[in-house]
Amino acid sequence: MDPGDSLLAGPPIQGSIYDDLRAYSAKLMSGSKATYLPIGGVVPPLLESYRYADLVRIIVNSKVNAPFSRPIHLFGGGHPMFIPMAVLLGVDIFDSASYVKYARDGRLLFPDGTRDASEVLEFPYWSPLRDMQQRDIAAMDKRERLYWFSLHNLHALFSEIREVRIRIEEQTLWEYVQSKAMAHPTLLEAFRTLRSYSRLLERYTEVSKKNSFMYLDTRSLEHPSAVRLSRFLESFVGGDPRFRPQGRI
Secondary structure (H helix, E strand, C coil): CCHHHCCCECCCECCCCCHHHHHHHHHHHHCCCCCEEEECCCHHHHHCCCCHHHHHHHHHHHHHCCCCCCCEEEECCCCCCCHHHHHHCCCCEEECCHHHHHHHCCEEEECCEEEEHHHCCCCCCCCCCCCCCHHHHHCCCHHHHHHHHHHHHHHHHHHHHHHHHHHHHHCCHHHHHHHHHHHCHHHHHHHHHHHCCHHHHHHCCCCCCCCCCCCCCHHHHHCHHHHHHHHHHHHHHCCCHHHCCCCCC
């Protein structure tokens, strides 16, 4: 293979939960010849404990301090709950062994969270376990159970990735992330953090004039379309307070 055709991963962007360290690390890594830049140090302290709000800040600080021409790789970002939000923030590549780690513990991944396999009464249509019941699972040996649980978790991940691709094409990823945020308190907290970067997101989000804007509640006012309109109104009417979005949830 021609070295020029290969992908070179840079050293991970580190810095724990400290914004200034993450920004400094991202700038240092951007000076390398790496083809893409990984974000590291997030799995045990953040992802496994559902600290998604901290993860939002880490991704933003890493992304804005690195060249936008370099793809961003989120190490260990392998839960369907957070993948859409990570993509909305600019993450391009994921990897994770979560599908087998969760399966080993008897836990199954779903778009809105993680469940103990013994508590699932009926499996969704996309799951390879859809035709099975608890008695079928109980009859499996440990190795067979690990195989089926891992397969279910992989299906959950790839199903979510396909949905994200559709939402990107339809330009409805923001609405999808907003709806998913109501599935778990930690996701809602993360979405509140994401909304604090709404002006920054608007600068780098392509908004089609063909798509309609759906107002659901005051959180919709941080949608890139609404922020762009707000910018226009502020410049057009001179910042008249009558035209400023009111309220916040």
